[in-house]
Amino acid sequence: MRAATDGPEITPRQAEQILDGLSEIVSRAALATLATPFSSVAQRVKKDLSPVTAADEASEALILEGLARLLPGVPVIAEESVGLRPSGALGPSFLVVDPLDGTKEFLAGRDEFTVNVALVTNGTPIAGVIAAPAQGLLWRGVVGAKAERLRLKFGAPPSEAYDRSFIRARPAPARLTVATSRTHLDEVTEDFLSRLPVAKRYLCGSAVKFCHIAEGAADIYPRLSPTREWDVAAGCAILAAAGGVVTMPNGEPLTFGHVAEKFLVPGFIAWGDPAMAKPAKSA
Numbered sequence: 001m002r003a004a005t006d007g008p009e010i011t012p013r014q015a016e017q018i019l020d021g022l023s024e025i026v027s028r029a030a031l032a033t034l035a036t037p038f039s040s041v042a043q044r045v046k047k048d049l050s051p052v053t054a055a056d057e058a059s060e061a062l063i064l065e066g067l068a069r070l071l072p073g074v075p076v077i078a079e080e081s082v083g084l085r086p087s088g089a090l091g092p093s094f095l096v097v098d099p100l101d102g103t104k105e106f107l108a109g110r111d112e113f114t115v116n117v118a119l120v121t122n123g124t125p126i127a128g129v130i131a132a133p134a135q136g137l138l139w140r141g142v143v144g145a146k147a148e149r150l151r152l153k154f155g156a157p158p159s160e161a162y163d164r165s166f167i168r169a170r171p172a173p174a175r176l177t178v179a180t181s182r183t184h185l186d187e188v189t190e191d192f193l194s195r196l197p198v199a200k201r202y203l204c205g206s207a208v209k210f211c212h213i214a215e216g217a218a219d220i221y222p223r224l225s226p227t228r229e230w231d232v233a234a235g236c237a238i239l240a241a242a243g244g245v246v247t248m249p250n251g252e253p254l255t256f257g258h259v260a261e262k263f264l265v266p267g268f269i270a271w272g273d274p275a276m277a278k279p280a281k282s283a
Contacts, residue, residue, distance in 0.1 A: 008074060009092035015119055015127035015142045018070060022117055022129050023140055023150075023158040025066035029059040029115045030133035031155035033100055052103065056080055059099035059115055067095055067117075077263060079230045090257050093121045096233040102206030104183060111135050112182075112205040118233035123255040128237030132208050139167070139211040141241025147214055169244040169272035170216035175199030179209040179221040188224045192269075192280045196220070210235025213272045214242035221270040224249050224280055229256050229263040239270055246270045251279035 010018075033055045060080045067076055075090050078097035095117065100106060102113035111134035119127040129140040133154055138161075141147030151163035175197045180189065182203040193201070204212070210232070212218040233256055236246045246254050249267045258264065271277045 008071075010071075010074070010119060010121055010126075012121075012126050012142055012144050015121075016145050019127060019129075019140060019142055020158050021066075021070045022119070022127065023138060025063055025070065026115050026117050026129045026131045027138065027152065027154050027156060027158070028066065029062045029099060030131040030138070032058045032062050033106070033113070033115065033133045034154065052080060053100070053106065055106065056100040056103060060097065063097050063099055063115075063117060067097075071095065077230060079228070082230075082263065089259060093119065094257065095119055096125070096230050096256065098207070098230040098234070101231060102208075105205035110205065112208055114206045114208050116207050116230065116234035118237050120233060120256045123257055124253075125233045125237035125240070125256060128234035128241075130207055130211055130234050130238060132206075132211075137211075139214065139238050141214070141238040143237060143240045145241065147238055147242035149211070149215055165215075167215040167242050169214055169239065169242045170219070172219055172271075172273035172276045173199075176219040177217070178202075179204055179212055179218045181205070181209075181223055184223060184225055184227075186225050188280075189222050192222055192224060207231060207235040210239050210246075210270055213244055213270055214239045216272065219272045220276070222249075222280065223269075224267040226267065227265050229258070229265055232265060232268060235270070239272075243274075244270065244272045245274040245277055247277055249280040251277065 075094040098116040101116050106113040115131045117129050118125045127142045131138040138150045147167050149165050149167050150161040152161040177200045178198050182205045209221040248254050254268050
């Protein structure tokens, strides 16, 4: 587990006050991901064999600069620069950034890729912002306060959104709509789903699946293989703000800030209806 250190602790009430600032940072980063056509964007392969592009790096640079101004002194865990931060424990509050989630979808020209920023306090994501640049959509939420979806021209602040809707996860219907990963679907997940009353399944890349559950378009998103905290933190916050829950596969709460484990998440299940949440092994 993460050991706490001295530093600023940001409460949900304080997170509400900076939500517009976080949203504007994500909006500007979303615009940066669209600056170069997918087919011509510069790319390379990282040590873990996953792709990274100039769009990832441009987005992250904008986010880090914006967060340094908005929340000076608050630690940031960002995917492309995580190896550059000092090792050791984090403070009670920190930020988690995925500058371009779904890089494979981005390179394939699909509209599912996202930009994700989360604020974590005491191991729990309390605020999150996710933008889908190619869809013109931004979802955001603060746990205990609100969750909403905005349509806006990226680069603009949330005050200039031309459509704004409060969102809420739905009670589980008799038969479920399931969102699954386009590239990380495995036999363990298939076995878990075979024991649920599933009416519809669809494949989708990136953290946008959390947003679909938060707005009541889907009911469950299981990922029973490893991922990283920056892939899921913002989605966890938005879904919790909308009334849903994300657990580990064994049903235990999912916590964040695991420095020693290099921010590895062994797996999770996102539920729109917390009453349905159950361990994968006994579903």
